[in-house]
Amino acid sequence: MVTGWFHLNHRSGIPLYLQLKEQIKTAVAGGVLKPGDRLPPVRELALKLTVNPNTIVRAYSELERDGLLSSEQGRGTFVRAAEPLLGVEERKIQVQGLIDKVLVEAFNLRLTTEELKKLWEERLQAWEVRLREGKGADR
Amino acid sequence: MVTGWFHLNHRSGIPLYLQLKEQIKTAVAGGVLKPGDRLPPVRELALKLTVNPNTIVRAYSELERDGLLSSEQGRGTFVRAAEPLLGVEERKIQVQGLIDKVLVEAFNLRLTTEELKKLWEERLQAWEVRLREGKGADR
DNA sequence: AATAATGTATCAATGTATTAATACAATTAT
DNA sequence: ATAATTGTATTAATACATTGATACATTATT
Structure with a gap:
């Protein structure tokens, strides 16, 4: 599972949701995560990384806003396959x-x-x- | 005077001292400001840009910490001519x-x-x- | 139909960042 | 010497960011 790729440093001073965003972006850019791939559910990843679920939500939803991910209630969060949002x-x-x-x-x-x-x-x-x-x- | 090169946007959401830092760094990198050149006194620039003098101080001193500028009490602040701090x-x-x-x-x-x-x-x-x-x- | 799994929304607590007000210290100019 | 100019230090007010607790809504599974 892709969960293993992520790890947060709680004492680095860098906000947790930013660390996670960065790692997801790097994984997608490098092909570790491919379009269509599913990301771990927010609660599961929150447990694994020992953070509040909201922290995962924040990372996921900001990346959704940027066009990299796509979340669907009840289904999960996926790497976006569609075209970039910007021209x-x-x-x-x-x-x-x-x-x-x-x-x-x-x-x-x-x-x-x-x-x-x-x-x-x-x-x-x-x-x-x-x-x-x-x-x-x-x- | 080099003062004219700087201008701050008070409504951009980007902290004023960061805007100034960025502009100074760009000016130095592009040769607009050269090693040995003097920067405006904190109070003068603060008036010109209509910000608190401490805001200028913050930009200057962080750039000093990074090795780009050099401040001397009573004398002024200058573009550093010496070698970079890091290897x-x-x-x-x-x-x-x-x-x-x-x-x-x-x-x-x-x-x-x-x-x-x-x-x-x-x-x-x-x-x-x-x-x-x-x-x-x-x- | 009911339950479980999943993302969403709202609100609060806390810490951190940003800017400001003010006084101090060193150097330069008169 | 004295005054003016300049950078430095301390403290506080305020806003913003970060994280957390909790309940809600939608979809999938049984």
């Missing part, structure tokens, strides 16, 4: 903003353009490999 | 984390690798141009 342009703008943040941070940390390009290539390739491996296996 | 490896790890965030977001927004690469190239070039132009001009 291509809007999505690109969102990613551009994140890229700019990387650039600002990198330059202020005095990384050279070369170092930065290398880091980018490395991480991009790491994810491409991860995605390629994820395809097909249902785990 | 190269630590700085790279920090940037890697941001890059991974970009990748997670991009994949979840269903951008293709091609679209993503193109966006990266575009933004990187935009900043390189900005930096090249910034060199020499004191503005």
Whole structure:
């Protein structure tokens, strides 16, 4: 069960629902969770992670708002298979903003353009490999 | 004076000191503010932006903690010229984390690798141009 | 039809973040 | 020396975020 993938640090200072959101997003982006896959029921996951069910609800519903998940009362919560909520342009703008943040941070940390390009290539390739491996296996 | 570069939105929901931090960081990364340049005194900038002086203080001192600025009592606050506080490896790890965030977001927004690469190239070039132009001009 | 499983909604308690008011300390300018 | 300029420190008011307790609504199972 996918439950095992999640674990929360109660003393990190980072809100529990944010930790969970991040882990779900990473799992979906990396193909660990695929469109149509079901997530654990809120109570079950709450027990497993020893948090209040509302904390799970918050993570799930914010991800639903963002178009990543889809919850149906009485049935469960699933990874959304449908199209993204935003148009291509809007999505690109969102990613551009994140890229700019990387650039600002990198330059202020005095990384050279070369170092930065290398880091980018490395991480991009790491994810491409991860995605390629994820395809097909249902785990 | 560099004061004119900053402007705060009091109704955006984003904390004022964070808005200011972001603008200072962007100005330094883009070469608008150069090492050794002086920032406006806290009271002056507070008046200009119509916020409490403590709000400016908070932005300045957090950026000092991060190694970007340097404040000296009675003298003023300046863009730090010295070496970064962290070692190269630590700085790279920090940037890697941001890059991974970009990748997670991009994949979840269903951008293709091609679209993503193109966006990266575009933004990187935009900043390189900005930096090249910034060199020499004191503005 | 009844029960169990699941997501939803409402409200309260608590902690944390943000901004402000005010006084203090060091440096620079006169 | 004195005053002005500048950053620093302390404390408080307020709003917001986070988590929890509890009851409700819908769907699936028996």
